[in-house]
Amino acid sequence: MSEILVSFRDVTKSYDGRVPVVAALNLDVHRGEFLTLLGPSGSGKTTTLMMLAGFEDPSSGSIALEGTRIDTVPPHRRGIGVVFQNYALFPHMTVAQNLAFPLSIRRLPKAEIAARIARALEMVRLPAFGDRKPSQLSGGQQQRVALARALIFEPKLVLLDEPLGALDKQLREELQAEIRHIHARLGVTMVYVTHDQAEALTLSDRIAIFHEGRIQQIDTPEAVYERPANPFVAGFIGESNRLTVQVVDTTRLRLEDGSLLATLPHALPPGTAALVSIRPERVVIGAQGPGNAVVEEVVYLGDHCRLRLAHAGRADFIAKLPRQDAMAVPTPGTRITIGIPADAVTVFPAG
């Protein structure tokens, strides 16, 4: 699992020669993994993917596939499957002809091509659609065919650039499950671009968080969520309360209103300013009565309630209250006691 398939070394890309769109990128893709590039719009995800596919050249640095540099190899000889956001199925060919395209280019025997097409259509659950033109398929069906086409020539690596971006939520979730299933079954390495964090968390073995052309953190979904490497990641993935604090000692911080917050041991020097991030769902809602927070607003969301609290000198402290809790939902204006477990506090140096 940890064998390296692709490695980017100090890759920089600039379209205009001045502003780097991807800066000093070092990234290893492991064989067989599902790696997601996640980041806000314009953060360089597509550019990174296109450099790997060979449609863009790095301005500097090198990209290697299985230890061999591929920077100078043209796209059609890289043997990397690509799924595009707009499907890019050839409109003048039927589904079967689209699937046959990479195989006939590789001069596979006719019988083999027919067998593989049948298998591929089976895999994406469209066995009866071989004779249709792409225009006669729904968006979800087209994307399934595009996926099958990128996989049918058995590439080592498949790149997917927001393949589900144009689909509605329900279809996205359905196809996410299918992609995960196919990945597990074929064991093919997938690099997936999205700016949907839920999608990234669902699908990935590892997530690389991009921001302004740099990787902010690359780790398992759990790690990037639970242990964000910097304030950007903490703010980008999931929701979090961000507070500026003073460091008292290795396990205690002072909040703006003077109250103390316990943390796991950290290495910041006492007296310096720091930034903490606290996930709303880790906030423990205690009993009503005199306490350290006032309920400002309650939003009912079915499986949980979202409380906006005045706490530690701020009026926008968010807490989530799961509905299986026996406690009644507090009404706005009531005072409550909240607790913040030490392991729920992530501390970053300020600035």
Added chain:
Amino acid sequence: MRRTNWLAALLIAPLLLLILGSFLVPVGLTLFRAVQDREVAQALPETSAILAAWDGQGLPPEAAFAAVARELGAALEARRIGDVAQRMNFARTGMRSTLLRTARAAERLRAPYAASLVALDARWGQAETWLLLRSAGGPVTSLYLLRAMDFTQTPDGGVVQAPTDERLYRTLFLRTFGISLLVTAICVLLAYPVAYTIARLRAPWSSIALTLVLIPFWSSVLVRTTAWFVLLQREGPVNGALLGMGLLEAPAQVIGTRIAVVLALVHVLLPFAILPMHSVMTRLDATYLRAAASLGANGMQRFLRVWLPLSLPGVLAGGAMVFLLAVGMYTAPALVGGDRDQMVAWFIANFLNRDVNWGMAAALSAYLLAMTGAIVALARILTGGMVGARG
């Protein structure tokens, strides 16, 4: 719903009437002239009536001779003799002089007319002359449509090849379509790389290049063709340059040849091939090419298997456009071509302007229209199949 439909129809009615009145009706009336036959019936009504009742055996009765002498004389007075002479001479060469001579002599002729007419002109003694007159009685004739395909009708109604020295039009149509096909092929071959290049240019350059393509439209076909005439003539710059470089020993005679016609037509029609191709190609998504590359296709395979088929509707549209315009082209071949390079349009113009033979002009036009119509339909079916597939 229904009310808005009515309103829409009402709003559009003036436009429909305009199109109907200014286009369909005149074209229809003109085309009708290809079969209309009224000159003889108008000028010689009584003769026509007698001949219509005649059984066609031997010579007609004396009454026909008398009527034709009298009515020809009257037609001469009324200055209508020219139309009849023209019409009959077209059916059989030589009839013009017979009719004119008879008309001028009409006053002097005396009964029995059967004898005096034959004495005046031996043709009146031939059954064929009378059969021709009878078949010209109208109201419709297949004469022009047959002749425009090099056929002629025998006096007894059979259809045979026209005499060798009058056969012309089948060759003419073949020549017209041959030149047009050649011009279309050259235009498509030249236009495709141009359209491709323009479609792949970046923002400001693509529109600049497109403007350059359109510049020829700022001047008229006449001006552009005249320019070719100037360029290609014996003392022109092209000959001068070729002589100067020593590539030619004597100035080449290009004007008046098929080459000049093809050259001028290609030049005039090239933009019409580029524009439809360009509009199809700019709408082609470049990710198709990327997808093809990611699937292993090299440059040639990407072009042949993806770009070319996807841009084919543009090629067909451009080709059909050039072909249709070339088939009807008059100015360019008339200016730079020789006698043997003229196309159907030139003959149509000639029949209208010089011979004043509306029947032949209309018959040639009708065939041209039918053939180009068939080609449009063919192009429609070909592109239609493709467009349908693209959805």
